[in-house]
Amino acid sequence: MKRGYVEAAVFVVVAIGAFSLAYWLTQNVGLHPLVVPPQDMREKHWMVAAGAAAFVVAVDAFVFVLIIVKHRRERLAKEAGSAPVLRG
């Protein structure tokens, strides 16, 4: 349990550190040439972003369903005491 907190703390520190570095570089180093899409053009493709997100969510959901089925199979096998429990 304690180890889990340490890992979570490491992750949060690294995440804040990486974001801070990226933000600092954006503010102080910048980017040349910096091409920014005009407002009207930017909104034109929001459906594409939504489609990409929907596709990724669907694949992720499929993976999670497979994992749930796998865990259920393992649990049933353990209860039956017949099939070997998967290790690792």
Added chain:
Amino acid sequence: MARSSRWNLPGVFQVQRLPIRVVLITAAISYLLQIGAILQGYPLYGIVAVTILPWILVFAFEYIWKYEHYGFFAFLLAFVLLQLGHLSEHTVQIVQLYASGGNLAVSHGVFGQLDFETVHVVWDSSVWLGLAICLYKFSRNRWLYVAFIFASLHEVEHLYLYYIYNTDRTFYLMGGLTGVMGYQGVIGSPLYRPYLHFFYNFMVVTPMLIAFARQTEHAYDQFLAKALPDLSERELVQTTNRLERVVAKAGDVIVRQDDPSDRFYIVTKGEVELIVSSKEGWERTVATLEPGRFFGELGILTGRNAATARAKTHTELLALDSRSFTELMKSDAKVRADVDEDMRRLHDLKYATTGPGPADGH
């Protein structure tokens, strides 16, 4: 007969298949090629490419061995290494941007020729799907879920970019390349694209590394598990870290009958013959051991080898010192039962051999 060196690292991190001299020779060749490329004035990607080249074969040989012994865990290891390489590429780009005052034209990482949307989407989709497979295999590892979620967010970004790159190049060049979360993108954030993608990769790699460290605690040699199937996972992991790889050529004697015994062996490749000799001078092969079978346990318990073990073909084995083996026997009744069963079998074979005498005139 060759024995691999042992370092104080978990087995999976050791160079196990190739002798250390091969690794040193490869390092020397890689270094010489690197110097040559610098002197010839190669571009950065050329220098890095020739430096990596000699290592590819070494990694391939070592990877195959690790896959045979550690199963899917070897895939996770290779995957983490590749993703670390990818993060390095983004880090180099960040350093180039810093050094050039943010000049994107000269900041494309080491392999700048590959800095275009098709390569980005193929690589990141591979990371996303690779993580999905790892997650399915190691579904109790919580940090893989964290890595998978960030890889999914990154994937949305690259699918979007790849689509507009191929369908609306004008918009892409007029700023669409900033993407979904980049500065002034569809949703937007304060980060410019190269810095945002550096951050994305950090958020994927960090939980991957934590997940890998956790999974290492569950990694054990599959041949050990096959030979002693009743060992608990904890015993398998601990014992794996004490195993030493032994290689024998066809005809090599691995242990000799009646010599003092100090090791327990598991066959992992090839075949080993167990040969019993009598005082009258004849000898007979009492068993031929295939991968997953073991020998040497009787010798450890009695102090002397019960039979001569000879490699029938080119053979690889895992050896466990007698102290570790004895501790294992003391701590686990099931292992004792497994070993007793095997000893009884060998004893029967030996008795059958020495009792009535050799029927085939050996």
